[in-house]
Amino acid sequence: MEYLAKLFEVGEYIGNYRNLNEKMQKLKRKLEDLTCREDDVISELEYAESLSLKRRKREVENWLERVKRRKDEVQIMEQAVKRERRLSTRVRLGKCVEELTGEVTELLEQGRFCKGLILDANETRGNALLTTTLIGRVFHENMDKICTWLMKEEVSSLGIYGMGGVGKTTLVTHIHNQLLKESCTFGNVYWVTVSKDFSIRKLQNDIAKVVPLDISNEDDEKKRASRLAQALMRRKKLVLILDDVWNHFLPEKVGIPVKASGCKLILTSRSLDVCRKLGCHVNIKVEPLFGEEGWKLFMEKLERRVPFPHELEGVARSVARECAGLPLGIITMAGSMREVDDVCEWRNALEKLKQSKREEDDMETDVYQVLRVSYRSLHDSIVQKCFLYCSLYPEDYKIKREELIERFIDEGLIKRMRTRQAEFDRGHTILNKLENVCLLEGVVDYFPCEKKCVKMHDLVRDMALQITGPDPIFMVRAGEGLRDLPDEEKWTESLEKVSLMHNKIVEIPVGVSPNCPRLSTLMLQHNDLKTIPHSFFANMVGLEVLDLSHTCIESLPNSVSDLENLSALLLRECDKLQYLPNLEKLTALGRLDLENSGIKEVPQGMEKLINLRYLDLHAPNLKVFPVGTLPKLSRLRYFVIYGLSNTLKVKGKEVASLKKLETFAGQFYDIHCLNAYVKSFEEGGPSNYLLQVGLDDPYFSPIESGNFEKRVVLKKCDLRKSKEGVEDYLVLPTDVQYLYIHECHDVASLCDIVSLETATDLKTLVINNCEGIENVISSFYSSSFCGPFQGLESLRLANLRNLHGIAETSLVAPGTFSSLKDFRIYNCPDIKILFSPQLFTCLQNLEELHVEDCGRMVEIIASPRDYDNRDRDDADEMYRDEEIGAIMSHFPKLKVLQLWNLSELRSICSYGILAYDTLQVVAVRYCKKLKRIPICAPTLDNQPSPPPSLQVIKAYPKEWWDSLEWEHPTAKDVLQPYCQFSRYL
Numbered sequence: 001m002e003y004l005a006k007l008f009e010v011g012e013y014i015g016n017y018r019n020l021n022e023k024m025q026k027l028k029r030k031l032e033d034l035t036c037r038e039d040d041v042i043s044e045l046e047y048a049e050s051l052s053l054k055r056r057k058r059e060v061e062n063w064l065e066r067v068k069r070r071k072d073e074v075q076i077m078e079q080a081v082k083r084e085r086r087l088s089t090r091v092r093l094g095k096c097v098e099e100l101t102g103e104v105t106e107l108l109e110q111g112r113f114c115k116g117l118i119l120d121a122n123e124t125r126g127n128a129l130l131t132t133t134l135i136g137r138v139f140h141e142n143m144d145k146i147c148t149w150l151m152k153e154e155v156s157s158l159g160i161y162g163m164g165g166v167g168k169t170t171l172v173t174h175i176h177n178q179l180l181k182e183s184c185t186f187g188n189v190y191w192v193t194v195s196k197d198f199s200i201r202k203l204q205n206d207i208a209k210v211v212p213l214d215i216s217n218e219d220d221e222k223k224r225a226s227r228l229a230q231a232l233m234r235r236k237k238l239v240l241i242l243d244d245v246w247n248h249f250l251p252e253k254v255g256i257p258v259k260a261s262g263c264k265l266i267l268t269s270r271s272l273d274v275c276r277k278l279g280c281h282v283n284i285k286v287e288p289l290f291g292e293e294g295w296k297l298f299m300e301k302l303e304r305r306v307p308f309p310h311e312l313e314g315v316a317r318s319v320a321r322e323c324a325g326l327p328l329g330i331i332t333m334a335g336s337m338r339e340v341d342d343v344c345e346w347r348n349a350l351e352k353l354k355q356s357k358r359e360e361d362d363m364e365t366d367v368y369q370v371l372r373v374s375y376r377s378l379h380d381s382i383v384q385k386c387f388l389y390c391s392l393y394p395e396d397y398k399i400k401r402e403e404l405i406e407r408f409i410d411e412g413l414i415k416r417m418r419t420r421q422a423e424f425d426r427g428h429t430i431l432n433k434l435e436n437v438c439l440l441e442g443v444v445d446y447f448p449c450e451k452k453c454v455k456m457h458d459l460v461r462d463m464a465l466q467i468t469g470p471d472p473i474f475m476v477r478a479g480e481g482l483r484d485l486p487d488e489e490k491w492t493e494s495l496e497k498v499s500l501m502h503n504k505i506v507e508i509p510v511g512v513s514p515n516c517p518r519l520s521t522l523m524l525q526h527n528d529l530k531t532i533p534h535s536f537f538a539n540m541v542g543l544e545v546l547d548l549s550h551t552c553i554e555s556l557p558n559s560v561s562d563l564e565n566l567s568a569l570l571l572r573e574c575d576k577l578q579y580l581p582n583l584e585k586l587t588a589l590g591r592l593d594l595e596n597s598g599i600k601e602v603p604q605g606m607e608k609l610i611n612l613r614y615l616d617l618h619a620p621n622l623k624v625f626p627v628g629t630l631p632k633l634s635r636l637r638y639f640v641i642y643g644l645s646n647t648l649k650v651k652g653k654e655v656a657s658l659k660k661l662e663t664f665a666g667q668f669y670d671i672h673c674l675n676a677y678v679k680s681f682e683e684g685g686p687s688n689y690l691l692q693v694g695l696d697d698p699y700f701s702p703i704e705s706g707n708f709e710k711r712v713v714l715k716k717c718d719l720r721k722s723k724e725g726v727e728d729y730l731v732l733p734t735d736v737q738y739l740y741i742h743e744c745h746d747v748a749s750l751c752d753i754v755s756l757e758t759a760t761d762l763k764t765l766v767i768n769n770c771e772g773i774e775n776v777i778s779s780f781y782s783s784s785f786c787g788p789f790q791g792l793e794s795l796r797l798a799n800l801r802n803l804h805g806i807a808e809t810s811l812v813a814p815g816t817f818s819s820l821k822d823f824r825i826y827n828c829p830d831i832k833i834l835f836s837p838q839l840f841t842c843l844q845n846l847e848e849l850h851v852e853d854c855g856r857m858v859e860i861i862a863s864p865r866d867y868d869n870r871d872r873d874d875a876d877e878m879y880r881d882e883e884i885g886a887i888m889s890h891f892p893k894l895k896v897l898q899l900w901n902l903s904e905l906r907s908i909c910s911y912g913i914l915a916y917d918t919l920q921v922v923a924v925r926y927c928k929k930l931k932r933i934p935i936c937a938p939t940l941d942n943q944p945s946p947p948p949s950l951q952v953i954k955a956y957p958k959e960w961w962d963s964l965e966w967e968h969p970t971a972k973d974v975l976q977p978y979c980q981f982s983r984y985l
Helices: 002-050 057-083 087-110 114-120 137-151 168-181 200-210 221-234 272-277 292-302 310-322 327-336 343-356 363-376 381-392 401-410 420-436 458-467 558-562 652-656 671-683 754-758 869-883 958-963 971-978
Strands: 157-161 188-195 238-245 263-269 282-285 441-445 451-455 474-476 497-499 521-523 545-547 568-570 591-593 614-616 638-641 663-668 688-693 711-715 720-723 726-729 738-742 764-768 775-777 794-798 805-807 822-826 833-835 848-852 859-861 896-900 921-925 952-956 979-981
Touching: 137 157, 137 168, 137 263, 137 282, 157 168, 157 272, 168 188, 168 238, 168 263, 188 200, 200 221, 263 272, 272 282, 292 310, 292 327, 310 327, 310 343, 327 343, 327 363, 327 458, 343 363, 363 381, 363 458, 381 401, 381 420, 381 458, 381 474, 381 497, 401 420, 401 451, 401 591, 420 451, 652 663, 652 671, 663 671, 671 688, 805 833, 952 958, 952 971, 958 979, 971 979
Parallel strands: 157 263, 157 282, 188 238, 238 263, 474 497, 497 521, 521 545, 545 568, 568 591, 591 614, 614 638, 638 663, 663 688, 688 711, 711 738, 738 764, 764 794, 775 805, 794 822, 822 848, 833 859, 848 896, 896 921, 921 952, 952 979
Antiparallel strands: 441 451, 720 726
């Protein structure tokens, strides 16, 4: 028995020993994970510090200190386990190991803030891309494969290949978004679409944009590559995704450091050969969907809310099968069959699919046929023509919706309607329909300003170009880098539309005269074209649309004068073009666009263009518009005559004669001309306008892409001028939204502008360099005049040397400035107090406040007890009310506060704090007498707390920041991590 007891004790000891060692091994594995996490955090912390970013630095340093302590404890524990032989002690050690494992696990979870550091450092990692749900086992297997290969150090590049429309981009988009979520694995993820229009320089530029890196001033390709490679390597762990690669190239020649540690390259291509030549270590083929997977995707995109009837489901499944498992075909077909319940329509679609299949087993051809069915199912020849028109643009081109609709109007695809707005509504409806059936893709172009666009998937574009082979006949060589015109034999008699846009064509040889009598559209925009010979247009008698915009054209041949069918002549941004030939024969011309061209004179024969509906003469060198011409252009709907010359003016009565005008921008001779035009609005005025009197600044132009926001600009003119003994006050449109007043010295406040009282739609008001202005609102201000100030969203006051205050009276009508979001005041040297106690209570929606160069400014928000001695009793009572209860938060929606060069400023507000819940940016520079920044609120334990939304405090000089007084001794320490000390914004 004693022997058995000993044996049992030894067995228990051995079992416990193994258990303890297993626990210890688990702890060591956790510790290895923790060490990897620690390396990532240290790397991100170093990068954040390099940008002088101090936010969360203390939190990270504390975490690293705790990691160090736990690593020491693990080392001690490991030695103890090896050394200890007693059973009871080993049991205790096992419990300690379990506890330590839990603490290490907790530290691992807490260490997931390296993503926050990257974002705080403003590092461009990339944004999540919109994509569809992954369908099918193969898709998920490919996802897992790619993720696994990315983790292998020896694999630096992966190729994803397969036929067009099979889902390569969708797959890699999911990879992109997944990597963004796992920021501690790869700190930076960049996406670049390559496409057919490939060149080393273009690809360098595209990668530089997303990094971001400015290499625009470097012309040498090797130096550009070197700078790009260095910028990428500095980002350490990164993944670069190149989508839709058609040509092979040397990554090193571009500047992609694929051999550098931590740099991974993923590319998609239709060609395995391209992947191999680019040196991809692993190539993964994306196959079509299999069996039920295609049906599942079809049903998802069909968005059917109720189950199919039995008979209809069978036909629908057959339609889905005919799509050959290609996601693009499935999505497109499903889009065209949404909300179709008639089994006859489904059978008809199935029959069309079967008939359109070719005998050869060509998957890509099958996709084209699927897409052709969607095209035919539009059941509207105009919508079909609009779709085909989009193929005239280069591959992957973002086509601005507004521009495209103008083209549809030029081409007669949208018939003339009662108003331009109705025509544009029709155009947007067409584009929406094409998007809804997935033949076009809705995208946004953010440069130079955000614009809604559409683009064609390259496979869809290929299909469209196939359709335009036999009828109608297009010749499209857009964006292919052509330096010469296509050979003359390519210009056949049957050609209807030719697009050579976005190439590098410099000249058209003398004597070239294509015989294209049916040619209706010729697009040559965005070329380096300088001259066109007279012979070129000789045999293009049917030409209707000619686009030479963004070229270096210096003159047009006289043969243009004989293009009597021409309906649109587009010469935008042709800054070297000074003169046009006589246009009197072009009576069919409906659109003449000379925006930012170099013309010096209005073309001869302009008065004969009786069908002109669109005329843009926003030309900087244009001097005069002939008096008497406008009334002859009675069909004008869009008229812009705006330049940099004081002499380019129009008469109000002549503009008023254009009864169909919907958009107008121009300069009048004087206030009387402006008044004459505005008074005609009683019969109906334009829906979009810019009305100006006076021009003094050649660099000021409030025009923004044809959207004038209902603007009135008044410069160097008398707003209350006598004419023949009668005082003639300024007359403003009642729907004006933007009012700019510059160097108009005869008004002391806006209350002197009588017609402003009815301008209840006013959103933006700018007053600049008006010496007479003493107050924005005068003592004559009453509640009956508050209309324009109730809806005002932006108020800007600049260079008003006699401005004493915003409101002359302390009594402000309810609702005044209640919608104001943006208030800016610059260089107003006489104002001491910005907001009275009564006024600032109206500014509950203010989001941005900028105060600069106001040398006598003492307070931003006046103290109630100091503002007006006459009301001292009321002020004291108000102040006592504020002292009772919670601390008041001034400007509850304020996001940005900027105070700059206010040498006498002593106080922002004498009590309370600023916008605790919303404040994001505080910038204070050269305000040496300011001693308090009231932005911290006390917590329940009476500790200072910064605004939760706070992003940055920009302070200068640092000595001023160090001298500030704080209501709590730790407030400065709490705010210090947000500080940046620089004199520049």
